[in-house]
Amino acid sequence: MATEVRPTTRFQPPDWFTSNYTISTNAERQRDASHQTRQESRFLRNETDNQTKWDQHSNNVRLADRADHIRQWKEILEKTLADLDKEISDLSDAKQLTEQSLQAKDLPTDVAIECLTLREGRQAIDVVEDEPENQLHKEVEVIDGIKKQLHNKISEAFEQLCLLQEARQQIQADLQDKNIALGIDIDQYNLSETSPNISYKPDPLRVPKGSTTPQQWEDFSRYNKERADAEMKASTRLREAIHHTLQQTDNDLEAQRLATEYAFRKRIHEFERAKDELEWQKKNTEEEIEELENDIRGIEEAIRAKINPMKLAQTRLENRTYRPNVELCRDAPQYGLVDEVKQLEASKRALEEKLKQAKHALDGLEANLHRINDDLSLKNNSLMLDNRCMNVRERLQTKPMTSLERNLTLTGIERERSKVLA
Structure with missing residues (x-):
């Protein structure tokens, strides 16, 4: 009797093990x-x-x-x-x-x-x-x-x-x-989370118009x-x-009644202060002129001191131009010497400019000293006149003698009274 095999797909044992492994994995x-x-x-x-x-x-x-x-x-x-x-x-x-x-x-x-x-x-001359x-x-x-x-x-x-x-x-x-x-x-x-009046809002992340920063x-x-x-x-x-x-x-x-005397005292005080100030300014100006003249001489000496360094640097540059062929190279000494020449020229120009300024300042100081001397003579004269005015006005402080005092002085009774008291 013949065995009949169903027409189904047949797998190999490795496929079966692979399927099991796949499912497990x-x-x-x-x-x-x-x-x-x-x-x-x-x-x-x-x-x-x-x-x-x-x-x-x-x-x-x-x-x-x-x-x-x-x-x-x-x-x-x-x-x-x-x-x-x-x-x-x-x-x-x-x-x-x-x-x-x-x-x-x-x-x-x-x-x-x-x-x-x-x-x-008032009438006539009294007016x-x-x-x-x-x-x-x-x-x-x-x-x-x-x-x-x-x-x-x-x-x-x-x-x-x-x-x-x-x-x-x-x-x-x-x-x-x-x-x-x-x-x-x-x-x-x-x-809190349990508060009764909390709810979703339509656009909670919006920035309201007119909002400001904390710094503002x-x-x-x-x-x-x-x-x-x-x-x-x-x-x-x-x-x-x-x-x-x-x-x-x-x-x-x-203070109206003391205005005139006060004005005179104040003016004399101002003249004295101005005179002292001018004398002090004169002394300081003369000292400054002396110091400035010394500085001018120092600047001139500094300008003369830049001549030989300038000659040295320029001579070095000139002599290095005679290097032959490829040796004529712009090396570090070349740049250094060029910078040295430029620096010396700049230093000389700065010193000359400062010398010009110093001489101009010296001229100004001398002119100002002349003005101070002239003004000081004016102040001395004005102070002398005001002091003379105040000396004249001192008679206003003298108490006028009464008729009785004048009669006692003329008759000599006042002198006799003084002897008795002595």
């Missing part, structure tokens, strides 16, 4: 890949959880720091605002005091004009332009000048008050913005504070100037 590879994927997913899950946790922590710290920074600037601005309010009040008081002082100057003006009007009643009239006219001029100064100070105070108010408005607006921003950042700091934010507040400080300093200086002006104007009105 693929299974192990897939298990390894699955294991690797599981390990990577666990690692990634841990990493993302940690990253999320630390990102939230870092942003919480940033929000806290930002709130502290805003709070610091808020305290600074609040103190600045309080200082501005105080300075505005002080400047307003100073302005009011100046207005009162200006109003009080009407009485001295009326008195001076009345005195001038009364003195117009002279004497010292009282000059002093009265000067008093009117002084009062008018005082009024002008006070008007200027009032105008400056008004302008400074406007600047202070403007700086205060900026500080106040910045402070209001700081309060709003501080409240928003504190609210964001208090949010800080510069803005610093500018407002510095401007407020500058305006307060200006206001303080203005208040000091106002008080100084008020005191100075009172002193000016009080």
Whole structure:
């Protein structure tokens, strides 16, 4: 009986072993890949959880720091605002005091004009332009000048008050913005994953129009504070100037009777100072001329000292031009000698230019010394004349003798009284 074989594909034993090996290997590879994927997913899950946790922590710290920074600037601005309010009040008081002082100057003006009007009643030879009239006219001029100064100070105070108010408005607006921003950042700091009012937003990564950098934010507040400080300093200086002006104007009105003697003493003092200054300048100028002449001689000697080095360098260059054929090479000595010649020429030119400047300075010193000598002779003559004037004016300080004293001196009774007392 014949055996019948089914018509199927027949594989060889090596194919069978290969198939088994392939299946086993693929299974192990897939298990390894699955294991690797599981390990990577666990690692990634841990990493993302940690990253999320630390990102939230870092942003919480940033929000806290930002709130502290805003709070610091808020305290600074609040103190600045309080200082501005105080300075505005002080400047307003100073302005009011100046207005009162200006109003009080009407009485001295009326008195001076009345005195001038009364003195117009003089007749004939008595109608002279004497010292009282000059002093009265000067008093009117002084009062008018005082009024002008006070008007200027009032105008400056008004302008400074406007600047202070403007700086205060900026500080106040910045402070209001700081309060709003501080409240928003504190609210964001208090949010958490379990907060009820958190949700997805349509475009959270957008940059809002008008956003600024932290440096711009800080510069803005610093500018407002510095401007407020500058305006307060200006206001303080203005208040000091106002008080100084008020005191100075009172002193000016009080010191009219001593104006002439004071002017003479002041002028003599100025002449003495000018004379001493000229003598000191003359001495220093003469010493400087002597030093400059020595330096000129030194510069001339330095110029002469460059002649032989120049001759030496040029001679070396010239002699090296006679090297034959290929030996005529631009080697290091060639470049060095060329640089030496150029350097010597530059040195000589610099010395000659400096010599020219020194001679020009010497001419200027000698001309200035001549001017100093001429001016010194003028100052000596003027000082002598002013001293003679003051010696003549010393008679004004002598108390005139009364009629009784003149009679006692003529009769000799005063001499007898002196002997008795002795």
